[in-house]
Amino acid sequence: MTARVLVVDDLEPNVKLLEAKLRAEYFDVLGAYSGQEALDIASQEKPDIILLDVMMPGMDGFETCRKLKANPETMHIPVVMVTALDQQADRIVGLEAGADDFLTKPVEDLALFARVRSLTRLKMMTDELRARYATGKDLGIVGNIDPDAGADEARIFLIDDNDEQAARMISTLGVEAHHVTHESDPEVALNRAREGDFDLILVNMSIEAMDPLRLCSSIRSFEETRLTPILAIVRHGDTRKLVRALDIGVNDYVTRPVDKNELTARVTTQLRRKRYVDQLRSSFQVSLEMAVTDQLTGLYNRRYLASHLSAMFDRAYWTGRPLSVMILDIDHFKEVNDSHGHDVGDRVLKEFAERISNSIRGIDLACRYGGEEFLIAMPDTDLSFASVVAERLRQEIASQKFHLNAGRDELTVTVSIGLASTENGPEDDSAQKLIKRADEALYTAKTGGRNRVIQSAA
Template identity: 55%
Template sequence: MSARILVVDDIATNVKLLEAKLSAEYFDVVTATNGIEALAICERGEADIVLLDVMMPGMNGFEVCRRLKTAPSTAHIPVVMVTALDQPSDRLKGLDAGADDFLTKPIDDAALFARVRSLIRLKSVTDELRQRALASRRLGIADPLVAAAAETGLNGRLLLIEDRPLIAQRLAQALSSFHSVEVEGDAGKALERASEGDFEIVLVSLDLANYDGLRLCSQLRSLERTRNLSVLMLGEAGDQGRVLRGLEIGAHDFLVRPIDRNELLARARTLVRRKRFAERLRDSVQSSMEMAVMDQLTGLHNRRYLDGRLSGMFDESALRARALSVLVLDVDHFKAVNDGWGHDVGDEVLREFADRVRACTRGIDLVARLGGEEVVVVLPDTPLEAARAVAERIRARVEGEAFPIHARTAAIPVTVSIGVASRRAGDISAAEMLKRADEAVYRAKAGGRNRVIVSSAA
């Protein structure tokens, strides 16, 4: 797995050493000798991960990390602090600045490579989400990166898997000051709870009495319902081999005993923040996908979706020799509603109209706003007479009760004209069927409105 790694250190020999080690593992290495230079490289998108020295003149590593993690354009870049400092307070300061990990010199090569590969895997997923989320800004969605970078990482939902009651109680008590924590001592039940619960982090003890903690980590990362959870391993001081193996199979972070309370809180906060960053990007992508196919006023599908989906439904109907019908609905005198009551009331009427149409259709039916006050309903496996019955049911539902307006302080009568058509054996495309339904709705309007007209048989 190749990636561009930025090594930041003001001592040339340290830079050369790390550059040689990483290049031997086929990573592309970029270097910087100070914080300003490092920030500029990251802003240009030239680094996938940053190995950052703490003790630098001018701007130290903590400040560089803080700036990277608070800027929307660089908050997604993993940062590993590399330093000779080995006090818990130094590690805590680095994690509070937003660092993803903290390696102490002299650096263990196996630990370095395992951590780098783990963070690169994480970033590759985040990068794809970022690109899709950034595209959503063209659709008018608020910048997702700004909200994601502002995440605090507090009030997380955590599941602690530990079968030693006293240790579990001590860890849960420490975490519960900033998060909601549930404890499970049985590995089988823990996997089930993680699948069904609304958790953000799962903390897994690698020393469970009756179950392999690494296997549990692997299962959490492989199951569909739990693969997006952050996994934090809890191991013993001599467990380096198992911890590195855990990073290889997809765990996100680790702590070794004795566990410092402040470092536990800092790492949990980092994982929560990172997971919520990804969730916000996913939500933005989902919103952009919905906006691409949904009409924002009515909540119905839009014309773009209709054009693509109707063609497929028509082809399937012809291939399987199954019935397919279409309704074209046009709200009567809608221009008079807009002119007499205003466009706000017109919007209220359209939303209520869409709700009533949906209430008369099935889940397999396609309901889309064609434009203005026109709506199309596509009815698979529905012959012409059955489609006529659906259309009449919609017409009666619309006419049956006046439409509430002005926050239900008033109401106005609304009716609809509907044209009905079905696929014919000689139809080449769905456009021919849709055209017949459109002609039928014009006849309905010409004939007095508030009626259903069925396209004549072939």
């Protein structure tokens, strides 16, 4: 895996040394020699990861990291502090500033490269979601994202077969801050992880009942937990296991003996990133739904119909089962708008769509075809059964008045419906021809007096 790495240090030899090591591993390297230069390059070049020294004149690494994480354009870029500072207090300050890791010089190359690869993988996944989010935001479909929104009590799952250690860990995490679930049996833990919808999973890498690396690999392979962050608890100096864990997909780690402040900072970072990614995924889902649904009625739109009706038609052709289509048109809808206003017209369209949704099956496809026209595609449905459904819907629309102005006023609405089916289609039938036949039947219903159901001619 290649990535663009920004190395920040006020001493040029340190930058050149790291650059040489990283280039030997096929990373693309950028250099910066001050905090401000790092901010400028990060904003312009959008590196995949930043290796940041702490002790720099002017703006130190802590302040640089805070500014990187405060900027919406760079907040998602992972930051690893690589410094000669070796005090626990410095490590905690760095993590609380937003750093993803804090490595003390001299750093083992194996551990550094594993951390860079691990964080780069996470960054690339986030980049894809960010690109989709940016498209939705440009179109005005989604709003701004706030990673700190909804920072309520998190659901944390602790997997540790040492009950005494687990009790200390739960106490360290703080039962008031988070809801912690503990499981000592790794086999049981796998099932509970899939079913629990947890925000974070902590794994003791000294578990004896199962290979902890295999446990983490299994958690990462399940669809339900593929994106759930995993924080490993490793013995100090166990670099081999740590490197393997990061390569498998573990997001972060804390070493024993566990410092409460460091654990809190790392847990906070993972939960904040999860909220950010969850919001990105949610906005993408909203963008998809907005792209294929009609904003007023909530039914699918014509774009969705175009892509799915052909597939429904092909299935009907290959299985030999009929596909029926009905097109519905609200009678004299222009008069509703002219007499009562477009707001009333919109409410009629919304309630009309709700009645359609309540009258069809789960396998049917209902969409707003345009204006006051709606289309329902009914797979595995012959013309006679479709006629029964259409007539029932027509009667329901005509008999149940539409309520306006909080129920103070009532409006009678009728609908004309045209039906067509693959049963009576030509040999060279197609989805578009099926729609055309239903539309012709609708035209006959409209010209024949409205408020009626007409089947297409064979």
